[in-house]
Amino acid sequence: MGxxxxxxxxxxxxxxxxxxxxxxxxxxxxxxxxxxxDETAWRLGRVSLNPLKHIxxxxxxxxxxxxxxxxxxxxxxxAKPVPVNFRALRNPRSSMVWVAVAGPAMNIxxxxxxxxxxxxxxxxxxxxxxxxxxxxxxxxxxxVVLAVFNLFPxxxxxxxxxxxxxxxNVFATPLARLEPYGMLILIGLLFILPMLGAQLEVDLNIxxxxxxxxxxxxxxxxxxxxxxx
Numbered sequence: 001m002g003x004x005x006x007x008x009x010x011x012x013x014x015x016x017x018x019x020x021x022x023x024x025x026x027x028x029x030x031x032x033x034x035x036x037x038d039e040t041a042w043r044l045g046r047v048s049l050n051p052l053k054h055i056x057x058x059x060x061x062x063x064x065x066x067x068x069x070x071x072x073x074x075x076x077x078x079a080k081p082v083p084v085n086f087r088a089l090r091n092p093r094s095s096m097v098w099v100a101v102a103g104p105a106m107n108i109x110x111x112x113x114x115x116x117x118x119x120x121x122x123x124x125x126x127x128x129x130x131x132x133x134x135x136x137x138x139x140x141x142x143x144v145v146l147a148v149f150n151l152f153p154x155x156x157x158x159x160x161x162x163x164x165x166x167x168x169n170v171f172a173t174p175l176a177r178l179e180p181y182g183m184l185i186l187i188g189l190l191f192i193l194p195m196l197g198a199q200l201e202v203d204l205n206i207x208x209x210x211x212x213x214x215x216x217x218x219x220x221x222x223x224x225x226x227x228x229x
Contacts, residue, residue: 007069013131017114017139018064021107021146022079023051028106029082029099036095038088046082054079081156097165100158104147108218111143115226140219148214152207154186155179 027049030041041047046054055061059078089095114136121133151159156179164172178185189207197204223229 009131013134014138014142015064017135017142019051019055019060021110021139021143022060023049023054024106024110025103025146025150026054026079026082028102029084032102033082033084033089033095033099036098037090038085040085040088041082044083054082056080093165097162100161100165103158104150107143107147107150108222111140111147111219111222112226114139114143115222115228118226118228140222141215144215144218144222145211148211148218152186152211154182156182157186 027047030047033040034042034047048054051060056079059080063078084096084099086092086096086099089099117136118133121129121136124132150157151162153159153163153175155161155164155176160175160179160182164176166172167175194205194208220229
């Protein structure tokens with residue numbers, strides 16, 4: 001019985017900031033898309049801060065739950081992508097970039113707010129302060145990881161959409177054609193390649209190291225910016 005309260009506590013300090021991070025991320029995409037001319041997400045009720053509008057059973061519930069049960073040191077997940085009709089945008093190519101930027105930008109904003117909130121934790125009762133501090137720390141980490149991961153320049157990730165929007169056509173066109181295979185490419189880079197490297201006794205965990213390095217650098221910058229160093 002002693003393990004159940006521990007699992008509930010871990011869920012409360014990881015799942016809450018994760019759900020908030022992915023909900024605000026997706027809502028930001030829909031809000032900017034509507035502002036720039038596409039009301040698809042608005043008509044479907046996806047421009048909302050209600051997590052139930054964005055929950056994906058696998059990415060928002062099963063994946064984080066499995067990681068929690070396996071004792072993973074971090075949780076990760078994703079929501080249902082907000083539908084965007086890029087042809088309905090007033091300036092499809094440039095507007096696509098702003099719609100894509102909105103999600104990671106929202107996560108960085110949430111990370112900064114989380115870091116700023118550390119300054120008020122000391123005014124809370126001890127037990128509440130510990131819980132709040134854990135939530136804020138995890139919110140900082142999760143939001144920065146989500147921003148960095150989503151900026152990886154492979155469509156359909158936000159970074160891929162940004163790259164397609166800003167690169168010359170000679171590079172943007174072949175990159176855009178990768179979108180149907182983007183997630184398979186990511187799985188290969190993040191999981192299959194490192195496993196192959198382990199068999200060959202060669203470190204091929206390059207992408208994860210890049211993401212981790214960028215995440216650490218951004219978190220450090222946010223902590224300095226908010227006076228938490």
